[in-house]
Amino acid sequence: MDMTAAVLRGVGDLSLRRVPRPEPGPGEVLLKVEANTICGTDLRIISGAKTAGVRPGVIMGHEFAGRVAAVGDGVEGVDVGVQATCSIVLSCGRCARCLAGREHLCESLRLFGYEIDGGMAEYLLVPREAMERGNLVLAPRELEPTTLALAEPVSCCLNGARQFRVRPGDSVAVLGTGPIGLLHVALAKLAGATRIVAVGRPGRLDPAVELGATHALSAQGEDLTREVLRLTGGGADVAVVAVGDPALADQALQIAAIGGRVNYFAGFPKGSTALMEPNVIHYRELQVTGGSNARRADVRRAVELLSSGALDVASLVTHRFPLAEIDAAIAAVRQRAGLKVAVVPS
Ligand SMILES: [Zn+2]
Ligand SMILES: [Zn+2]
Structure with a gap:
Protein backbone atom coordinates (compact mmCIF):
# COMPACT_ATOMS: atom_id res chain seq x y z
CA MET A 1 0.00 0.00 0.00
CA ASP A 2 1.12 3.56 -0.71
CA MET A 3 0.89 6.81 1.20
CA THR A 4 1.52 10.49 0.54
CA ALA A 5 4.59 12.08 2.09
CA ALA A 6 6.56 15.32 1.82
CA VAL A 7 9.99 14.16 0.68
CA LEU A 8 13.12 16.31 0.68
CA ARG A 9 14.56 15.45 -2.69
CA GLY A 10 17.30 18.06 -2.63
CA VAL A 11 18.07 21.66 -1.76
CA GLY A 12 14.93 23.71 -2.19
CA ASP A 13 12.93 20.70 -3.23
CA LEU A 14 10.39 19.42 -0.76
CA SER A 15 7.59 17.77 -2.68
CA LEU A 16 4.72 15.42 -2.21
CA ARG A 17 5.29 11.89 -3.40
CA ARG A 18 3.59 8.56 -3.23
CA VAL A 19 5.84 6.25 -1.26
CA PRO A 20 5.31 2.77 0.18
CA ARG A 21 3.45 2.85 3.46
CA PRO A 22 5.80 1.41 6.10
CA GLU A 23 4.89 -1.90 7.74
CA PRO A 24 5.88 -2.31 11.37
CA GLY A 25 8.36 -5.14 11.78
CA PRO A 26 9.11 -6.83 15.10
CA GLY A 27 9.40 -4.29 17.89
CA GLU A 28 8.16 -1.42 15.73
CA VAL A 29 5.10 0.84 15.85
CA LEU A 30 3.24 2.53 13.01
CA LEU A 31 1.61 5.88 13.75
CA LYS A 32 -1.13 7.42 11.64
CA VAL A 33 -0.04 11.05 11.69
CA GLU A 34 -2.69 13.49 12.85
CA ALA A 35 -0.67 16.69 13.00
CA ASN A 36 2.79 17.96 12.22
CA THR A 37 3.73 21.52 13.10
CA ILE A 38 6.41 23.26 11.08
CA CYS A 39 9.34 25.12 12.58
CA GLY A 40 11.97 27.55 11.35
CA THR A 41 14.52 24.77 11.18
CA ASP A 42 12.39 23.04 8.55
CA LEU A 43 12.75 26.13 6.37
CA ARG A 44 16.51 26.10 6.86
CA ILE A 45 16.65 22.43 5.89
CA ILE A 46 14.59 23.05 2.75
CA SER A 47 16.71 26.03 1.70
CA GLY A 48 19.94 24.14 2.29
CA ALA A 49 21.08 26.46 5.11
CA LYS A 50 21.05 23.45 7.43
CA THR A 51 22.53 20.22 6.14
CA ALA A 52 24.08 18.55 9.19
CA GLY A 53 22.38 15.24 9.88
CA VAL A 54 19.95 15.70 6.99
CA ARG A 55 19.50 12.75 4.63
CA PRO A 56 18.45 13.51 1.06
CA GLY A 57 15.22 11.64 0.42
CA VAL A 58 14.02 11.95 4.00
CA ILE A 59 10.37 12.55 4.82
CA MET A 60 10.52 15.80 6.78
CA GLY A 61 8.66 16.81 9.94
CA HIS A 62 9.95 16.63 13.52
CA GLU A 63 7.00 17.99 15.50
CA PHE A 64 4.31 15.37 15.15
CA ALA A 65 1.44 13.64 16.85
CA GLY A 66 -0.32 10.51 15.72
CA ARG A 67 -2.38 7.52 16.67
CA VAL A 68 -1.05 4.00 16.85
CA ALA A 69 -2.23 2.30 13.64
CA ALA A 70 -0.37 -1.00 13.99
CA VAL A 71 2.18 -2.63 16.24
CA GLY A 72 4.82 -5.19 15.33
CA ASP A 73 5.43 -8.46 17.10
CA GLY A 74 6.79 -8.16 20.59
CA VAL A 75 5.58 -4.62 21.31
CA GLU A 76 3.86 -4.53 24.67
CA GLY A 77 1.76 -1.88 26.34
CA VAL A 78 1.03 0.07 23.16
CA ASP A 79 -2.57 -0.33 21.98
CA VAL A 80 -3.87 0.45 18.54
CA GLY A 81 -5.78 3.74 18.63
CA VAL A 82 -3.84 5.35 21.44
CA GLN A 83 -2.38 8.79 20.80
CA ALA A 84 1.39 9.22 20.83
CA THR A 85 4.35 11.32 19.90
CA CYS A 86 8.03 10.59 19.92
CA SER A 87 11.28 11.99 21.20
CA ILE A 88 12.90 12.84 17.86
CA VAL A 89 16.41 12.24 19.19
CA LEU A 90 17.55 8.69 18.60
CA SER A 91 20.66 8.36 20.75
CA CYS A 92 23.04 5.42 21.12
CA GLY A 93 22.97 5.14 24.90
CA ARG A 94 26.62 4.08 24.98
CA CYS A 95 28.82 7.06 24.10
CA ALA A 96 30.43 9.31 26.70
CA ARG A 97 27.80 11.99 26.20
CA CYS A 98 24.91 9.58 26.57
CA LEU A 99 26.50 8.12 29.69
CA ALA A 100 26.98 11.63 31.08
CA GLY A 101 23.25 12.27 30.76
CA ARG A 102 23.51 14.28 27.55
CA GLU A 103 21.78 11.85 25.22
CA HIS A 104 20.42 14.79 23.20
CA LEU A 105 24.01 15.61 22.23
CA CYS A 106 24.89 11.95 21.48
CA GLU A 107 27.92 11.46 19.24
CA SER A 108 25.87 9.44 16.79
CA LEU A 109 22.45 10.95 17.24
CA ARG A 110 19.90 10.65 14.49
CA LEU A 111 16.83 12.82 14.34
CA PHE A 112 13.34 12.15 13.04
CA GLY A 113 12.58 14.49 10.17
CA TYR A 114 16.29 14.90 9.41
CA GLU A 115 17.57 11.39 8.91
CA ILE A 116 14.76 9.16 10.11
CA ASP A 117 11.49 9.65 8.23
CA GLY A 118 9.31 12.22 10.01
CA GLY A 119 5.76 13.44 10.37
CA MET A 120 4.94 15.19 7.09
CA ALA A 121 3.24 12.04 5.86
CA GLU A 122 0.14 10.00 6.38
CA TYR A 123 2.04 7.42 8.43
CA LEU A 124 5.26 7.35 10.42
CA LEU A 125 7.21 4.29 11.46
CA VAL A 126 8.83 4.30 14.90
CA PRO A 127 11.81 2.02 14.28
CA ARG A 128 12.76 -0.74 16.65
CA GLU A 129 15.83 1.09 17.98
CA ALA A 130 13.66 4.06 18.91
CA MET A 131 11.14 1.78 20.60
CA GLU A 132 13.93 0.05 22.51
CA ARG A 133 15.28 3.42 23.64
CA GLY A 134 11.84 4.40 24.90
CA ASN A 135 11.36 7.27 22.45
CA LEU A 136 7.62 6.69 22.03
CA VAL A 137 5.54 8.78 24.44
CA LEU A 138 1.86 8.01 24.85
CA ALA A 139 -0.66 10.80 25.41
CA PRO A 140 -4.30 11.03 26.48
CA ARG A 141 -6.82 10.38 23.72
CA GLU A 142 -8.54 13.72 24.06
CA LEU A 143 -5.49 15.95 23.71
CA GLU A 144 -5.70 17.96 20.48
CA PRO A 145 -3.14 16.53 18.01
CA THR A 146 -1.91 20.00 17.01
CA THR A 147 -1.22 20.65 20.70
CA LEU A 148 0.55 17.32 21.18
CA ALA A 149 2.77 18.14 18.20
CA LEU A 150 4.09 21.07 20.23
CA ALA A 151 5.64 18.62 22.71
CA GLU A 152 8.81 18.73 20.60
CA PRO A 153 9.45 22.49 20.75
CA VAL A 154 8.26 22.51 24.38
CA GLY A 290 23.16 27.25 25.73
CA GLY A 291 20.72 24.51 24.87
CA SER A 292 20.05 22.25 21.91
CA ASN A 293 17.49 19.49 21.38
CA ALA A 294 15.92 17.63 24.28
CA ARG A 295 16.12 14.46 26.28
CA ARG A 296 13.40 11.80 26.28
CA ALA A 297 12.51 12.89 29.82
CA ASP A 298 11.92 16.43 28.54
CA VAL A 299 9.48 15.09 25.96
CA ARG A 300 7.61 13.11 28.61
CA ARG A 301 7.46 16.20 30.81
CA ALA A 302 6.26 18.29 27.87
CA VAL A 303 3.45 15.81 27.16
CA GLU A 304 2.47 15.91 30.86
CA LEU A 305 2.35 19.69 30.92
CA LEU A 306 0.33 19.87 27.71
CA SER A 307 -2.05 17.07 28.75
CA SER A 308 -2.76 18.46 32.20
CA GLY A 309 -3.35 21.93 30.85
CA ALA A 310 -0.65 23.32 33.16
CA LEU A 311 0.94 24.66 29.99
CA ASP A 312 -1.84 26.05 27.83
CA VAL A 313 -0.25 26.94 24.52
CA ALA A 314 -2.82 25.49 22.10
CA SER A 315 -3.43 29.01 20.82
CA LEU A 316 0.06 29.00 19.28
CA VAL A 317 -1.24 26.91 16.39
CA THR A 318 -2.89 29.55 14.23
CA HIS A 319 -2.88 27.86 10.81
CA ARG A 320 -3.82 24.38 9.59
CA PHE A 321 -3.24 22.96 6.12
CA PRO A 322 -3.96 19.53 4.67
CA LEU A 323 -0.87 17.60 3.61
CA ALA A 324 -1.86 18.13 -0.02
CA GLU A 325 -1.21 21.85 0.53
CA ILE A 326 2.27 21.47 1.99
CA ASP A 327 3.63 24.23 -0.26
CA ALA A 328 1.07 26.69 1.09
CA ALA A 329 1.89 25.59 4.64
CA ILE A 330 5.62 26.19 4.10
CA ALA A 331 4.88 29.55 2.48
CA ALA A 332 2.79 30.55 5.50
CA VAL A 333 5.72 29.83 7.81
CA ARG A 334 8.11 31.71 5.54
CA GLN A 335 5.84 34.76 5.46
CA ARG A 336 5.31 34.55 9.23
CA ALA A 337 1.59 34.49 8.51
CA GLY A 338 0.77 33.33 12.01
CA LEU A 339 2.50 31.70 14.93
CA LYS A 340 2.62 27.95 14.43
CA VAL A 341 1.50 26.31 11.20
CA ALA A 342 0.27 22.71 11.34
CA VAL A 343 -0.04 20.15 8.59
CA VAL A 344 -2.98 17.89 9.22
CA PRO A 345 -2.80 14.90 6.86
CA SER A 346 -6.45 13.91 6.60
ZN1 LIG B 1 11.85 22.38 15.29
ZN1 LIG C 1 25.34 8.36 22.39
Whole structure:
Protein backbone atom coordinates (compact mmCIF):
# COMPACT_ATOMS: atom_id res chain seq x y z
CA MET A 1 0.00 0.00 0.00
CA ASP A 2 1.12 3.56 -0.71
CA MET A 3 0.89 6.81 1.20
CA THR A 4 1.52 10.49 0.54
CA ALA A 5 4.59 12.08 2.09
CA ALA A 6 6.56 15.32 1.82
CA VAL A 7 9.99 14.16 0.68
CA LEU A 8 13.12 16.31 0.68
CA ARG A 9 14.56 15.45 -2.69
CA GLY A 10 17.30 18.06 -2.63
CA VAL A 11 18.07 21.66 -1.76
CA GLY A 12 14.93 23.71 -2.19
CA ASP A 13 12.93 20.70 -3.23
CA LEU A 14 10.39 19.42 -0.76
CA SER A 15 7.59 17.77 -2.68
CA LEU A 16 4.72 15.42 -2.21
CA ARG A 17 5.29 11.89 -3.40
CA ARG A 18 3.59 8.56 -3.23
CA VAL A 19 5.84 6.25 -1.26
CA PRO A 20 5.31 2.77 0.18
CA ARG A 21 3.45 2.85 3.46
CA PRO A 22 5.80 1.41 6.10
CA GLU A 23 4.89 -1.90 7.74
CA PRO A 24 5.88 -2.31 11.37
CA GLY A 25 8.36 -5.14 11.78
CA PRO A 26 9.11 -6.83 15.10
CA GLY A 27 9.40 -4.29 17.89
CA GLU A 28 8.16 -1.42 15.73
CA VAL A 29 5.10 0.84 15.85
CA LEU A 30 3.24 2.53 13.01
CA LEU A 31 1.61 5.88 13.75
CA LYS A 32 -1.13 7.42 11.64
CA VAL A 33 -0.04 11.05 11.69
CA GLU A 34 -2.69 13.49 12.85
CA ALA A 35 -0.67 16.69 13.00
CA ASN A 36 2.79 17.96 12.22
CA THR A 37 3.73 21.52 13.10
CA ILE A 38 6.41 23.26 11.08
CA CYS A 39 9.34 25.12 12.58
CA GLY A 40 11.97 27.55 11.35
CA THR A 41 14.52 24.77 11.18
CA ASP A 42 12.39 23.04 8.55
CA LEU A 43 12.75 26.13 6.37
CA ARG A 44 16.51 26.10 6.86
CA ILE A 45 16.65 22.43 5.89
CA ILE A 46 14.59 23.05 2.75
CA SER A 47 16.71 26.03 1.70
CA GLY A 48 19.94 24.14 2.29
CA ALA A 49 21.08 26.46 5.11
CA LYS A 50 21.05 23.45 7.43
CA THR A 51 22.53 20.22 6.14
CA ALA A 52 24.08 18.55 9.19
CA GLY A 53 22.38 15.24 9.88
CA VAL A 54 19.95 15.70 6.99
CA ARG A 55 19.50 12.75 4.63
CA PRO A 56 18.45 13.51 1.06
CA GLY A 57 15.22 11.64 0.42
CA VAL A 58 14.02 11.95 4.00
CA ILE A 59 10.37 12.55 4.82
CA MET A 60 10.52 15.80 6.78
CA GLY A 61 8.66 16.81 9.94
CA HIS A 62 9.95 16.63 13.52
CA GLU A 63 7.00 17.99 15.50
CA PHE A 64 4.31 15.37 15.15
CA ALA A 65 1.44 13.64 16.85
CA GLY A 66 -0.32 10.51 15.72
CA ARG A 67 -2.38 7.52 16.67
CA VAL A 68 -1.05 4.00 16.85
CA ALA A 69 -2.23 2.30 13.64
CA ALA A 70 -0.37 -1.00 13.99
CA VAL A 71 2.18 -2.63 16.24
CA GLY A 72 4.82 -5.19 15.33
CA ASP A 73 5.43 -8.46 17.10
CA GLY A 74 6.79 -8.16 20.59
CA VAL A 75 5.58 -4.62 21.31
CA GLU A 76 3.86 -4.53 24.67
CA GLY A 77 1.76 -1.88 26.34
CA VAL A 78 1.03 0.07 23.16
CA ASP A 79 -2.57 -0.33 21.98
CA VAL A 80 -3.87 0.45 18.54
CA GLY A 81 -5.78 3.74 18.63
CA VAL A 82 -3.84 5.35 21.44
CA GLN A 83 -2.38 8.79 20.80
CA ALA A 84 1.39 9.22 20.83
CA THR A 85 4.35 11.32 19.90
CA CYS A 86 8.03 10.59 19.92
CA SER A 87 11.28 11.99 21.20
CA ILE A 88 12.90 12.84 17.86
CA VAL A 89 16.41 12.24 19.19
CA LEU A 90 17.55 8.69 18.60
CA SER A 91 20.66 8.36 20.75
CA CYS A 92 23.04 5.42 21.12
CA GLY A 93 22.97 5.14 24.90
CA ARG A 94 26.62 4.08 24.98
CA CYS A 95 28.82 7.06 24.10
CA ALA A 96 30.43 9.31 26.70
CA ARG A 97 27.80 11.99 26.20
CA CYS A 98 24.91 9.58 26.57
CA LEU A 99 26.50 8.12 29.69
CA ALA A 100 26.98 11.63 31.08
CA GLY A 101 23.25 12.27 30.76
CA ARG A 102 23.51 14.28 27.55
CA GLU A 103 21.78 11.85 25.22
CA HIS A 104 20.42 14.79 23.20
CA LEU A 105 24.01 15.61 22.23
CA CYS A 106 24.89 11.95 21.48
CA GLU A 107 27.92 11.46 19.24
CA SER A 108 25.87 9.44 16.79
CA LEU A 109 22.45 10.95 17.24
CA ARG A 110 19.90 10.65 14.49
CA LEU A 111 16.83 12.82 14.34
CA PHE A 112 13.34 12.15 13.04
CA GLY A 113 12.58 14.49 10.17
CA TYR A 114 16.29 14.90 9.41
CA GLU A 115 17.57 11.39 8.91
CA ILE A 116 14.76 9.16 10.11
CA ASP A 117 11.49 9.65 8.23
CA GLY A 118 9.31 12.22 10.01
CA GLY A 119 5.76 13.44 10.37
CA MET A 120 4.94 15.19 7.09
CA ALA A 121 3.24 12.04 5.86
CA GLU A 122 0.14 10.00 6.38
CA TYR A 123 2.04 7.42 8.43
CA LEU A 124 5.26 7.35 10.42
CA LEU A 125 7.21 4.29 11.46
CA VAL A 126 8.83 4.30 14.90
CA PRO A 127 11.81 2.02 14.28
CA ARG A 128 12.76 -0.74 16.65
CA GLU A 129 15.83 1.09 17.98
CA ALA A 130 13.66 4.06 18.91
CA MET A 131 11.14 1.78 20.60
CA GLU A 132 13.93 0.05 22.51
CA ARG A 133 15.28 3.42 23.64
CA GLY A 134 11.84 4.40 24.90
CA ASN A 135 11.36 7.27 22.45
CA LEU A 136 7.62 6.69 22.03
CA VAL A 137 5.54 8.78 24.44
CA LEU A 138 1.86 8.01 24.85
CA ALA A 139 -0.66 10.80 25.41
CA PRO A 140 -4.30 11.03 26.48
CA ARG A 141 -6.82 10.38 23.72
CA GLU A 142 -8.54 13.72 24.06
CA LEU A 143 -5.49 15.95 23.71
CA GLU A 144 -5.70 17.96 20.48
CA PRO A 145 -3.14 16.53 18.01
CA THR A 146 -1.91 20.00 17.01
CA THR A 147 -1.22 20.65 20.70
CA LEU A 148 0.55 17.32 21.18
CA ALA A 149 2.77 18.14 18.20
CA LEU A 150 4.09 21.07 20.23
CA ALA A 151 5.64 18.62 22.71
CA GLU A 152 8.81 18.73 20.60
CA PRO A 153 9.45 22.49 20.75
CA VAL A 154 8.26 22.51 24.38
CA SER A 155 10.74 19.74 25.22
CA CYS A 156 13.57 21.75 23.69
CA CYS A 157 12.57 24.77 25.76
CA LEU A 158 12.47 22.60 28.89
CA ASN A 159 15.98 21.39 28.14
CA GLY A 160 17.15 24.99 27.76
CA ALA A 161 15.28 26.02 30.87
CA ARG A 162 17.10 23.39 32.89
CA GLN A 163 20.24 25.47 32.38
CA PHE A 164 18.83 28.69 33.81
CA ARG A 165 16.16 27.43 36.20
CA VAL A 166 13.63 30.19 36.69
CA ARG A 167 12.79 30.48 40.39
CA PRO A 168 9.57 31.86 41.86
CA GLY A 169 9.81 35.62 42.00
CA ASP A 170 12.46 35.91 39.29
CA SER A 171 12.36 38.47 36.54
CA VAL A 172 12.81 37.00 33.07
CA ALA A 173 13.50 38.74 29.78
CA VAL A 174 12.82 36.81 26.59
CA LEU A 175 14.36 38.26 23.44
CA GLY A 176 12.31 37.11 20.46
CA THR A 177 8.58 36.45 20.27
CA GLY A 178 8.43 33.74 17.66
CA PRO A 179 6.87 30.45 18.80
CA ILE A 180 10.00 29.53 20.78
CA GLY A 181 10.14 32.86 22.58
CA LEU A 182 6.44 32.57 23.36
CA LEU A 183 6.95 29.09 24.80
CA HIS A 184 9.72 30.43 27.02
CA VAL A 185 7.35 33.14 28.21
CA ALA A 186 4.71 30.55 29.09
CA LEU A 187 7.25 28.31 30.83
CA ALA A 188 8.68 31.24 32.80
CA LYS A 189 5.19 32.01 34.03
CA LEU A 190 4.66 28.37 34.97
CA ALA A 191 7.94 28.43 36.90
CA GLY A 192 6.71 31.36 38.96
CA ALA A 193 8.48 34.33 37.41
CA THR A 194 6.75 37.48 38.57
CA ARG A 195 8.10 39.83 35.92
CA ILE A 196 8.35 38.59 32.36
CA VAL A 197 9.47 41.03 29.71
CA ALA A 198 9.01 39.85 26.12
CA VAL A 199 10.83 41.69 23.37
CA GLY A 200 9.93 41.18 19.73
CA ARG A 201 8.09 42.27 16.63
CA PRO A 202 5.13 44.59 17.19
CA GLY A 203 2.67 42.04 15.73
CA ARG A 204 3.65 39.37 18.21
CA LEU A 205 3.48 41.29 21.45
CA ASP A 206 -0.18 40.53 22.14
CA PRO A 207 0.35 36.76 22.05
CA ALA A 208 3.26 37.24 24.47
CA VAL A 209 0.99 39.04 26.92
CA GLU A 210 -1.70 36.37 26.50
CA LEU A 211 0.84 33.68 27.39
CA GLY A 212 2.06 35.45 30.50
CA ALA A 213 4.38 38.34 29.69
CA THR A 214 3.86 41.17 32.16
CA HIS A 215 5.47 43.59 29.73
CA ALA A 216 5.94 43.38 25.98
CA LEU A 217 7.98 45.78 23.91
CA SER A 218 9.55 46.10 20.51
CA ALA A 219 12.54 48.25 21.52
CA GLN A 220 16.07 47.61 20.28
CA GLY A 221 19.64 48.45 21.29
CA GLU A 222 20.16 50.91 24.14
CA ASP A 223 16.45 51.65 24.35
CA LEU A 224 15.85 47.99 24.97
CA THR A 225 18.54 47.82 27.63
CA ARG A 226 17.18 50.88 29.41
CA GLU A 227 13.59 49.61 29.31
CA VAL A 228 14.40 46.14 30.60
CA LEU A 229 16.59 47.52 33.37
CA ARG A 230 13.76 49.83 34.38
CA LEU A 231 11.03 47.18 34.22
CA THR A 232 13.07 44.62 36.14
CA GLY A 233 14.44 47.04 38.72
CA GLY A 234 18.08 46.79 37.64
CA GLY A 235 18.32 43.75 35.39
CA ALA A 236 16.69 40.45 34.60
CA ASP A 237 17.53 37.42 36.71
CA VAL A 238 17.22 35.41 33.50
CA ALA A 239 17.70 36.58 29.91
CA VAL A 240 16.84 34.16 27.12
CA VAL A 241 17.88 34.76 23.52
CA ALA A 242 15.09 33.11 21.54
CA VAL A 243 15.92 34.38 18.07
CA GLY A 244 19.17 33.73 16.22
CA ASP A 245 20.34 37.31 15.90
CA PRO A 246 24.05 37.54 16.81
CA ALA A 247 23.59 41.14 18.02
CA LEU A 248 21.44 39.77 20.83
CA ALA A 249 24.41 37.89 22.30
CA ASP A 250 25.69 41.11 23.84
CA GLN A 251 22.25 42.59 24.33
CA ALA A 252 21.29 39.72 26.61
CA LEU A 253 24.35 40.37 28.80
CA GLN A 254 23.54 44.07 29.06
CA ILE A 255 20.05 43.43 30.42
CA ALA A 256 21.05 40.78 32.97
CA ALA A 257 21.10 41.41 36.71
CA ILE A 258 24.07 40.79 38.99
CA GLY A 259 24.40 37.00 39.19
CA GLY A 260 21.97 36.67 36.30
CA ARG A 261 21.63 33.68 33.99
CA VAL A 262 21.89 34.28 30.26
CA ASN A 263 20.87 31.56 27.84
CA TYR A 264 21.60 31.49 24.12
CA PHE A 265 18.69 29.25 23.31
CA ALA A 266 18.33 30.04 19.64
CA GLY A 267 20.72 28.69 17.07
CA PHE A 268 22.62 31.43 15.25
CA PRO A 269 23.49 31.43 11.55
CA LYS A 270 26.29 28.98 10.85
CA GLY A 271 29.71 30.52 11.55
CA SER A 272 28.33 33.78 12.89
CA THR A 273 30.32 35.69 15.48
CA ALA A 274 29.28 38.38 17.90
CA LEU A 275 30.94 41.32 19.59
CA MET A 276 30.36 41.35 23.29
CA GLU A 277 31.62 43.06 26.39
CA PRO A 278 33.14 40.28 28.49
CA ASN A 279 33.51 42.59 31.46
CA VAL A 280 29.76 42.42 31.87
CA ILE A 281 30.03 38.70 32.49
CA HIS A 282 33.05 39.32 34.71
CA TYR A 283 31.74 42.07 36.95
CA ARG A 284 28.16 40.89 37.14
CA GLU A 285 29.18 37.27 37.64
CA LEU A 286 26.79 36.08 34.96
CA GLN A 287 26.20 32.48 34.04
CA VAL A 288 26.00 31.99 30.28
CA THR A 289 24.57 28.74 28.91
CA GLY A 290 23.16 27.25 25.73
CA GLY A 291 20.72 24.51 24.87
CA SER A 292 20.05 22.25 21.91
CA ASN A 293 17.49 19.49 21.38
CA ALA A 294 15.92 17.63 24.28
CA ARG A 295 16.12 14.46 26.28
CA ARG A 296 13.40 11.80 26.28
CA ALA A 297 12.51 12.89 29.82
CA ASP A 298 11.92 16.43 28.54
CA VAL A 299 9.48 15.09 25.96
CA ARG A 300 7.61 13.11 28.61
CA ARG A 301 7.46 16.20 30.81
CA ALA A 302 6.26 18.29 27.87
CA VAL A 303 3.45 15.81 27.16
CA GLU A 304 2.47 15.91 30.86
CA LEU A 305 2.35 19.69 30.92
CA LEU A 306 0.33 19.87 27.71
CA SER A 307 -2.05 17.07 28.75
CA SER A 308 -2.76 18.46 32.20
CA GLY A 309 -3.35 21.93 30.85
CA ALA A 310 -0.65 23.32 33.16
CA LEU A 311 0.94 24.66 29.99
CA ASP A 312 -1.84 26.05 27.83
CA VAL A 313 -0.25 26.94 24.52
CA ALA A 314 -2.82 25.49 22.10
CA SER A 315 -3.43 29.01 20.82
CA LEU A 316 0.06 29.00 19.28
CA VAL A 317 -1.24 26.91 16.39
CA THR A 318 -2.89 29.55 14.23
CA HIS A 319 -2.88 27.86 10.81
CA ARG A 320 -3.82 24.38 9.59
CA PHE A 321 -3.24 22.96 6.12
CA PRO A 322 -3.96 19.53 4.67
CA LEU A 323 -0.87 17.60 3.61
CA ALA A 324 -1.86 18.13 -0.02
CA GLU A 325 -1.21 21.85 0.53
CA ILE A 326 2.27 21.47 1.99
CA ASP A 327 3.63 24.23 -0.26
CA ALA A 328 1.07 26.69 1.09
CA ALA A 329 1.89 25.59 4.64
CA ILE A 330 5.62 26.19 4.10
CA ALA A 331 4.88 29.55 2.48
CA ALA A 332 2.79 30.55 5.50
CA VAL A 333 5.72 29.83 7.81
CA ARG A 334 8.11 31.71 5.54
CA GLN A 335 5.84 34.76 5.46
CA ARG A 336 5.31 34.55 9.23
CA ALA A 337 1.59 34.49 8.51
CA GLY A 338 0.77 33.33 12.01
CA LEU A 339 2.50 31.70 14.93
CA LYS A 340 2.62 27.95 14.43
CA VAL A 341 1.50 26.31 11.20
CA ALA A 342 0.27 22.71 11.34
CA VAL A 343 -0.04 20.15 8.59
CA VAL A 344 -2.98 17.89 9.22
CA PRO A 345 -2.80 14.90 6.86
CA SER A 346 -6.45 13.91 6.60
ZN1 LIG B 1 11.85 22.38 15.29
ZN1 LIG C 1 25.34 8.36 22.39
